[in-house]
Amino acid sequence: MTTPDALATLLDEANHDPWESVQAALALIDGQPHPRVGWLTTHLRATKHEYWTVIAAATGTPAPPDDAGLTRLMTWEVQAARSLRPEALDVAVAHAGRTFTVAGLLRVNARHTAWHAGQIAALAPTERRA
Template identity: 90%
Template sequence: MMTPDELAILLDEANHDPWESAQTAVALIDGQPHPRVGWLTTHLRATKYEYWTLIAAATGSAAPPDDAGLTRLMTWEVQAARSLGTDALDVTVEHAGRTFTVAGLLRMNARHTAWHAGQIAALAPTERRA
């Protein structure tokens, strides 16, 4: 099983890695973004907020800030994961009709972030060459 610090590193990489992350994908957007980019970033923010609200309720840990946008929430969640006790990782939560441990939900959070980061990057304008 991964430790809270290892889960925090996983989330930090999915959120902030300079080559392959949500932050890097969003930074590729220059000018008017594809309409789907707005939906994807809003969706990522909403799901991260939902995951962490569930985790906070189940473990008694800090809830995510209500007013945080995606960028701030991605930074917040790395520290929040690092702050979890090892015992909190085995607590179960229900999400979308499935039962997860907190550790499992955080791993899904990282996969989900990477999935949508790839979609955002694919929607970024590319230089066109003749």
């Protein structure tokens, strides 16, 4: 069974795990990042904000802070997921022309985050890789 805590942990790992996460990928970058990294982080921030705006509207929970950058938003969303009521996970939401449950959209969020973390890591300078 999926729980708010399990989904929060999934997001926390995609965002902050020391080995495989956005935070870990960004830590590989020393000096001027590849220009694509800026686009990826801006895109991740925008999509995370969009997912949570949809979830907030459907569940009556607080919306994400508009002024949060990616780092702050990644921390905020873990706490927001953990704070969801279990029944909120089954609420239907629409995103990008598809219908999901809140739980399904949070899984999309985690997959999307991991996908782009890998892209960011691939753009890190090769001398920093093991």
